[in-house]
Amino acid sequence: MSVDLLGPDPIYQQIAAVIRERIRDGTYPPQRAIPSEPDMCEEFGVSRNTVRAAIHVLNEEGLTRTVRGKGTYVIGKSAG
Amino acid sequence: MSVDLLGPDPIYQQIAAVIRERIRDGTYPPQRAIPSEPDMCEEFGVSRNTVRAAIHVLNEEGLTRTVRGKGTYVIGKSAG
């Protein structure tokens, strides 16, 4: 999947939207970690700061939770 | 302590004056780091650029010294 990063919105908002969509469609399943910050820097071709800004948005929304030294995990239905 | 940031002077000059005063009265002791740029953005309710402009003034005066990745340190008497 390609990401355009055009349009009027800030890049970090657009990246947050992409990740949000991947969480909703199951590409990034609950309880699992999303790709690391360096990996997302590569995929989107942006700096780590920008990736972190995007993740910050999702954490604020309660969609994800970041743990130092581990990664950023998708919040959601466990199993039941 | 609250800081008003009114008056005719530029905001960054006023912030520099506040920090300068805190160095003089010992609130920010020698050899120690003053609060980080993000922290001061929060305290004063200004952008990082403005905080950096204030710190630049103090660095120019020789009151402080900024080190990348670490912080801004108060110059001054060590112990003796």
Add this chain to the structure above:
DNA sequence: GGAAATTTGTTCGTATGTATA
């Protein structure tokens, strides 16, 4: 237990664009 690699956390350095006075 130690060393190295991975990953996130924090902080400063720099540049660009926009808006205001």
Add this chain to the structure above:
DNA sequence: TTATACATACGAACAAATTTC
């Protein structure tokens, strides 16, 4: 035009937690 101020974005250094060997 210049000075001030904010938001955004990339780059780099340093720090801490985790994992793996």
